[in-house]
Amino acid sequence: MENFTLDTLTALPLFQGIGKSELTQFSTSVPHRIVQYAEGENLAEQDHPCRQLILAFRGTIGMRTRSDNNRFAFYERLQSPVALQPEALYGITPRYTHTYTAQTDIRALIIPKDGVTLLFSRFEVFRLNMINLLSTYIYRQGRWLWHNLSGNTEKHIVNFIHSRSVYPAGEKILEISMEDLGLQINEPRMNVSRALNRLQKENLVLLKRRKIIIPALEKLIQAF
Amino acid sequence: MENFTLDTLTALPLFQGIGKSELTQFSTSVPHRIVQYAEGENLAEQDHPCRQLILAFRGTIGMRTRSDNNRFAFYERLQSPVALQPEALYGITPRYTHTYTAQTDIRALIIPKDGVTLLFSRFEVFRLNMINLLSTYIYRQGRWLWHNLSGNTEKHIVNFIHSRSVYPAGEKILEISMEDLGLQINEPRMNVSRALNRLQKENLVLLKRRKIIIPALEKLIQAF
Incomplete structure (x- = not known):
């Protein structure tokens, strides 16, 4: 498997702007693992509990969403690096709202929820990246209704x-x-x-x- | 003006669950002020930059949204305690997307953006309340499209x-x-x-x- 280096980390959406010393601190103090998914394998499934943050750093992912009444489904493709629904870890319904399937071999950094909560408390850049990501998402999603x-x-x-x-x-x-x-x-x-x-x-x-x-x-x- | 006490603070959405010693720490180390708005006065305006967090703890607020093409507008009423768009402080477009008008006399705690960022770094409960609030909002907003x-x-x-x-x-x-x-x-x-x-x-x-x-x-x- 391709080596995961600290440089890989800085390319990930939530780690952008993080310093060298913080990266070293991350690798030694925050629980994480590198996982490889084979083509066709599911990384996460719609309606299933979300207990970890999946940060894909290599490969292409298919994202599929079923409608509530099962009468339609929508599919799009995500390119790495990508964070899979960081908002699904928190809130009143910590579940995935999409299904993610490997379209190619995927390599991902996986951080359990405890580790993400630890990242918030220790790393300011990660904390602000997360808040900015969620805020931007709310803004974009909400504007649609007023078009x-x-x-x-x-x-x-x-x-x-x-x-x-x-x-x-x-x-x-x-x-x-x-x-x-x-x-x-x-x-x-x-x-x-x-x-x-x-x-x-x-x-x-x-x-x-x-x-x-x-x-x-x-x-x-x-x-x- | 009614006295603002630390008990008022614990009733506010983003401060729920915060401890007594943290409250004291907040009042001495995080910039904030109490503002009174008269009936009819605007607390914040749609499309204007958002540079502070407004936490209304007394009174009723009218929330009005104009559509992009100015052909329709929608109005609803918010009861205190309520946080006015904490997500509007962050992200790529830190602007209010609604106009907020005092329907009664309003008392609000106002924390400048720097103070909110300080709250994130120092108070775990505030940090998790914020992340949970934004995550819940994304979940609720997004589900609509799949109904x-x-x-x-x-x-x-x-x-x-x-x-x-x-x-x-x-x-x-x-x-x-x-x-x-x-x-x-x-x-x-x-x-x-x-x-x-x-x-x-x-x-x-x-x-x-x-x-x-x-x-x-x-x-x-x-x-x-």
Whole structure:
């Protein structure tokens, strides 16, 4: 397995800006381990308790979310380095809200919750990185509700996908029937079907059975 | 002005569970002041920079949010004790996303950002309260996107209001024309008008010019 060095750590989202002496202190005083996941293996599962912070530093991860009624699911891809839902460790419901699957071999630094709590108390940079990360996430997530959501059927489809994406670029896959998509965005099935076919003609989406593949979300967003 | 005692502090959201000796330490080592706001005065304004944490411990606050396109606004009421957007102090956009107005005389503890950062580093209870508050908020906000949002016009109106409410109970006021509400929830104006009139007949909403008053959101939610 590739060596995990202190330099790897400084590239991780929550460790950015941390000093050399703090890194040494981390490696000797905070519980952690390096784990390798094989392609296809799950790193974490939706609705399962979250008891550790997973910081992937090598590889590509598929993130999949099932809807509450199991009628649709949404898939996007995360590139390392990435922290898997640090907010899921805390709060009234410390559970993952997405399922994470290794798309390639993954190497990750894993810190148990106790270790993360220790990091907060000892390392100011880690503490502020965490607070900034959560605050930015709340800001971005909350602003959506105050956007102008009006438009034609295509726009409603784009809004539906855009609002559920962590990153507003790259490949996304929405697993849903045209009828169910219509129910979610309040459009008749026929309008949804026509709009999706127009988007397919422009190569903005690719339609499969119960699947809408968006090769590049940034292009779909730019078009509306 | 009413005396601010250390007991007042322990009732505030972010100070819950804090010890007596830590409270004394807080009062002598962390910059803070007590401010009184008269009825009608703004405590903070949407889009303005957030440089201090406002913790209201007495009185009622009106919270108002304008949409990006200025075509609608949403109003709800907050009861003390309440922390005004602690997440707005941090992140890439440290600005208030709501306007807060005193509905009664308000007394608040105000801690400048430096003081809050100091609190994080010195008081474990405050630190964990903050992380738990932000994490819970992310969880609640994010789950909405995975709910089943299908239903009739009434249901779409209720969804629109429910998703924009911080507290799912009490009075809310939505300032919007029926046409604009129709555009946001993808329904013709006529359907919106009919649905709202049906809800008014059941005393679930009260219609005024460009205003929808919801006397008790919990009743409106229960009905759908």
